[in-house]
Amino acid sequence: MLRNIFYWRQYMRETSFNMKTIASLLFAVSSFAAIAQADEQDVKQVITTSYIRGIHNGGPIEDIRKGFHTSFNMLQLIDNEVKPLPIKEWITNIEANRTKNSNAVNPKVEGKFITVSVAGSSASVALELYREGKKIFTDHLLLYKFNEGWRIVSKTFYRQP
Secondary structure (H helix, E strand, C coil): CHHHHHHHHHHHHHHHHHHHHHHHHHHHHHHHHHHHHHHHHHHHHHHHHHHHHHHHCCCCHHHHHHHEEEEEEEEEEECCEEEEEEHHHHHHHHHHHHHHCCCCCCCCEEEEEEEEEEECCEEEEEEEEEECCEEEEEEEEEEEEECCEEEEEEEEEEECC
């Protein structure tokens, strides 16, 4: 009988330890998942505000600047060569186009997130852009999470024919 009590106590200690360990692991995993989900939403918000609304739908230039890191480059494939376009130059081109075509009304561009992958302070996004229901671009955006938040640091794209 004493032997059974001893085994019972030992079993309870081991089971209790295992249950606490399992509970702790479940809590850690759920916390990590919540943080990853929040980061994914933050990445989508930066792209929506700065890139889709800011660049493609005539949003404020300040919104563009907030979402793009100053070292950003759009990498363009031109004549079998990669040509970088820095964000400063891109913004200058946007401002010139807006001034030149100040009365133009362009149909709204809508974005569809295909993939959003976040790994720590790095993220990559595949995004399709549509105008009047027709796909116009497939973009691949890279982001880093800085002290100020997520910023777009690079872009490659495919313009639909």
